[in-house]
Amino acid sequence: MGGMDPGPVLYTIRIDGHLGATVLSAFPALVPRRRGGHTVLTGLLDRSALYGVLAEIDALGLNLLEVRQHTPRRESPPPGDSHSP
């Protein structure tokens, strides 16, 4: 990654433990799912939103396990975006 922010991309963020209603309210833009003993948060985030979420995870003392980006397929770039990587 580098250069211009390509715009919102789908991310999944895995956190240790089950997040309750209180902590989940800190991530209104993400959809939570439980996976075993973990919570997986999914949502479209641009780069600054992603760092905002990571800062929130840091601030709330949560245990971050994994961040994964799901790159959009090359053959179907979002309309109007000619600068996608």
Add this chain to the structure above:
Amino acid sequence: MTVAPATLRLIDRGDLLAALDRAAARKVTIISAPAGSGKTSLIRAWADHPGGPHRLAVVPVQRDQHDAQLFWLALLDAVRQATGAAGDAEPAAATPEFNARAMADRVLSALADARGGLTLVIEDLHELASPEALAQLTRLLTNLPPGVHAIVSTRHDLRLRLHRLRLAGELSEIRASDLRFSARETRELLDATGIALSEAGAALLHQRTEGWAAGLRLAVISLAGHPDPERFVAEFSGSERTVAEYLLAEMLDRQRGDVQRLLLRTCLLDRVNGELADLLTGRPGSERILLDLEDANAFVVSLDPERTWFRYHHLFADLLRLELRRRMPKQVPELHRRAAGWFIEYGEMVDAIRHTQAAGDWPGAAQLLADQSFSLTLDGQTQTLQALVRAFPPGADHPELALVRAMGDLGQGHLDEAAAHLAVAETYAETALPDRRRRLRVAIAALKLSLARRRGHLAGVIEQVKFLDSPLTGQSDEDIALGSDLRAVALLNLGTAEAWSALPDAERHLREGAVLAREIGRPYLEVSCLAQLGLASKVRPFATTQRRNREAIALADRHGWGAEPVIAPALNSLAGALMFTGDFDEADRWLQRAERAVQTDTGPDITLLMHMAGGMLHACRGRHQQAVEEFSAAEQLRSQLEGPPATAIQVTGWLLAAQARLGRPGEARALLAALDDERAGAGEIRNALAVICLAEDDPAGALGAVQDVLDGTVPVIGYVTVVEAQLLAGLAHRALGDQRAAGQAAERALALAEPDRLVLPFAMTGSRELLEALPRHETAHAALRTEILDIIHGSPAASDRSPPPPAEELSPGELKVLRYLPTNLSRFEIASELSLSRNTVSTHIKSIYAKLGVSDRSSAVRRARGLGLLSAGRTR
């Protein structure tokens, strides 16, 4: 109450304290671990334990600290408090380097004065969002004086480049794994708080929290007095919810109703005291609860030794805020509103406005902001003001904000936008209730004055300050205060406008403004007045102008405004005054600092002055192309001003001269032809014409051009123009082959330049050969002639006219130190610049004095300059 009993203190984590003891024996200790790891608790416990540091300076970095200035001021304050030097008037001289560097130097000096050692603690460094501050902090940490240690806590690793310390074995680190409670410590914690839990239960708790300090502390608060601790631990370890959330909910549920209520209702505040908490909870007794919570080590810390203000641990506050919004979302605006009311009552207006905004009361916030904007501007809080304006939702515009926007525009030099916003604000003010109307009118009057001044519109300013002649009247305290504010603003603008037009009362008005500003406790306004004094000084003596500007800059530095537009006029004026005496390198550095200070201010007035100074510097260094560009830019800005500065004619003259020297006399002639008669008749333009003639190989024409200047029959700005005319005459005589007349003209120029040691016209006119041709025994100003030649040369090319070298050559180390003597850096600052100890620098200086046969710094500089030791070619 059910918060843990006051006996619950941190257990004595002897191993950890010993680890920090060992770590702190090195120069720098970094504690890097996530939220809730117990960084702050460790530092506090270590500070209190027997054998801990006897003197501590603690600086918590505020949340989202973007303002590096505030960080450095807090650091300096903490060090001075700890060393008992708080009351000292700081005589540290301003330096031309960027302010953060100067501030770091100042902290280093303060640390060096801490006899008997000191431990500097910087908490939450991750909140510092300024790369420049981090860079300077790195320098500070790698140059700590003997006996000084530093402990830095942060949530995550930072870009501090401390490899030098690491290699020297002077860096130690404590990380999350070191901070974890061991199983044994968990057991001790439970025992110390009187919680009866089985071995298995304790082990389970330790395992589930992974020894995480925040988790354990939350658990202990819940467990204290729990009817069935075993069941609590079993349920907790059976839950898969995250540790902090589970335990916070449990802990809250187990608190008495009033404690719960207090925690939830006050968590929105960055800081809270008993009275404010009473107001938000609607019940008395909050102070006792806050004290008990702190005693119980329950995530509440007092901010002052008297224990009146408290804050919550960040992690704890963040969780509580989420919980508050979930449990009672409808209460949130009301809580903000109440907090705002309290802050208004106590005059904490920025907090008040923030909470009113957070309450969603946008009209109320706009009104408050408009009412306070004048006062906040006078205190230099323009950036805060603009941040508050930006916090309003886009779209819904409030007419009140036009006034605030006008202030922002003015501060950034957007004069047309300021005028437009001001017109809206005026219309709005007339619709306000009488009480507010008066206040708004005062702010508008002050703004109009500043706008007229920044346009160089002297008549407009004078028209609007007529009220200064009438004595202050007013019924209420507020009227009087407003009256004094307006008076001081009027004096500032009047004096500045007069200085701009070179009128004699400028200095008196600016001084009166500064005195009044000081009396009414407006240091920012005082600095504003003093920053213009340089411009108001008569051209000579330059030393006086330099001193005044340095004083103004030092005062601005002390308040943390050293890199802001307010001080730019002084930085610019100092650079100019240094150019007149030939200190081009130092002038260049000050000019660069001025450049940085005006980054956010693009007003035509200060920009014109910046281009003028830039052009002067280039012209003196023979870079005619760049000089033409700078002077042209300055010329073009005249059209944006109602009245150009009195020195504008000088810019025009120097522009023409630079064009001619660049080999474009034709262009210069075209410009010259476009000037009206009055301007064309000025001495500065006659001089320019002479330069054009010289470029056209018409020395006789040049002599004719400067004749009226030499006879004193045309107006000139100052004697500098006459010196310049003498030199141009000398060059013309030389071109005509009349060496004798050339020498006489050069001698007359030297005689005029001598009292002030004026160098600039010699450099600008390229009079090197003219001076060199003047035999040493034929001038009464041999020393000045040598000094000027040295400056023009950069390094002495012709060794025959150098005085004999000193008996003993200076060593490379001494030469390095020598290079810093013409600056006003202290010995300590020089040491820090060169990464040497202060003793080494002192030894070098002593030896330099001995070798040069002088006894003080200024004569050393003079002697070294005479010997050509200060020029770049010899010392690199």
